[in-house]
Amino acid sequence: MTLTLGQIFLSELFGTLILILVGAGVCAAVTLPKSKAQASGWIVISWGWGLAVFMGVYAAYATGAHLNPAVTLGLAAAGRDLATDVPASATNIAVYLVGQLVGAFLGAVAAWLAYKKHFDEEAPAEAKLGCFSTAPSIRSYGWNLVTEIIATFVLVGWVIQSGKTPSQLGPLAVALVVVGIGLALGGPTGYAINPARDLGPRLAHAVLPIPGKGGSDWAYAWVPVVGPIIGGVAAGLIVPSMAGLF
Numbered sequence: 001m002t003l004t005l006g007q008i009f010l011s012e013l014f015g016t017l018i019l020i021l022v023g024a025g026v027c028a029a030v031t032l033p034k035s036k037a038q039a040s041g042w043i044v045i046s047w048g049w050g051l052a053v054f055m056g057v058y059a060a061y062a063t064g065a066h067l068n069p070a071v072t073l074g075l076a077a078a079g080r081d082l083a084t085d086v087p088a089s090a091t092n093i094a095v096y097l098v099g100q101l102v103g104a105f106l107g108a109v110a111a112w113l114a115y116k117k118h119f120d121e122e123a124p125a126e127a128k129l130g131c132f133s134t135a136p137s138i139r140s141y142g143w144n145l146v147t148e149i150i151a152t153f154v155l156v157g158w159v160i161q162s163g164k165t166p167s168q169l170g171p172l173a174v175a176l177v178v179v180g181i182g183l184a185l186g187g188p189t190g191y192a193i194n195p196a197r198d199l200g201p202r203l204a205h206a207v208l209p210i211p212g213k214g215g216s217d218w219a220y221a222w223v224p225v226v227g228p229i230i231g232g233v234a235a236g237l238i239v240p241s242m243a244g245l246f
Contacts, residue, residue: 002085005095008063012099013106015060016067016196020107021114022052024201028111028131032118046182050175057171063096065171067103068194070232072096074156077236097196104200108132112208125214132201133217134190134224141223144189148227149234151185152193156235192224199225 003011026048029037037044057065064083066072075081076088086092111131112119119128126135136144158177169176182191192198199221206216 003062003083005091008086008092008095009099011060011063012066012096013103015056015063015065016100016103016200017107017110018059019052019056019067020104020197020201021110022055023049023197024108024111024131025114026052028115028118031123031127031131032115033121033123035115035118042186043183046179046186049182050179053178054171054175057174066096067100067196068155068228068232069097069100069196070152070156070194070228071159072100072232073229074160074232074236077233078160078240080160080236100196101200104196105204106200108201108204109208112204112210119210119213122212125212128210128213129205129215129217130190132205133198133221134192135217135220136189136223137187139220141220144220144223145227145230147185147188148192148224149231151181151189151191152228152231153235154181154185155193156232157239160235160239189224193228193231195225195228197224 026037026045029035029048030040030045032038053067056067059065060067062083063086066075066082072082072093076093080088082088082092082096115131119131129135155177159174162173178193181193185191202216202218202221205213
């Protein structure tokens with residue numbers, strides 16, 4: 001079945017919404033005061049985001065469940081279709097990207113609604129922002145960018161390569177890859193590895209009426225957008241030839 005632009009938009013929107021709702025939700029659960037999961041740690045966050053990917057991929061299966069502009073642009077750079085019968089045209093790419101960004105924004109709003117009373121509690125502004133978007137452990141924009149490039153290269157490179165190594169794991173496989181990236185490479189920057197995942201929720205943080213929220217750290221916001229795009233496109237250009245796919 002050939003998908004319409006509207007179907008592509010809604011599929012990526014819904015899948016990304018689920019991804020961010022569950023991912024931002026686990027950050028809120030671990031971070032916010034009076035949550036039953038408060039202070040449960042990085043392992044919980046890493047696995048929560050992996051399961052968020054698992055659910056989001058199923059939700060957007062019709063469009064290949066990119067949920068991530070870096071994946072979309074990486075596949076296009078590799079000369080691959082975006083999904084079955086969905087060529088990597090400029091129009092299709094634009095619809096994927098807009099759907100992902102809108103879905104990420106709405107997913108963040110849904111997570112805020114689920115934790116509304118906890119966001120109303122007194123907590124450090126950076127803790128509330130951390131439920132929405134990433135921030136570096138040590139702020140060094142150049143090195144933070146390098147971290148995001150490397151982590152996203154791993155993710156998108158795996159997505160490109162996995163199409164040639166079929167298994168019965170399905171969405172569970174990419175979920176486990178995301179868990180592994182979080183555990184191995186997530187410490188320095190919080191592993192955005194997805195421009196929509198960071199930018200959409202950061203926009204939500206900026207507009208939502210959250211008591212004591214502080215600023216949205218726009219000085220850093222370019223890193224989790226530019227880094228994943230560079231990493232994704234680099235994977236699309238390099239991995240096919242290195243892996244002998246062509």
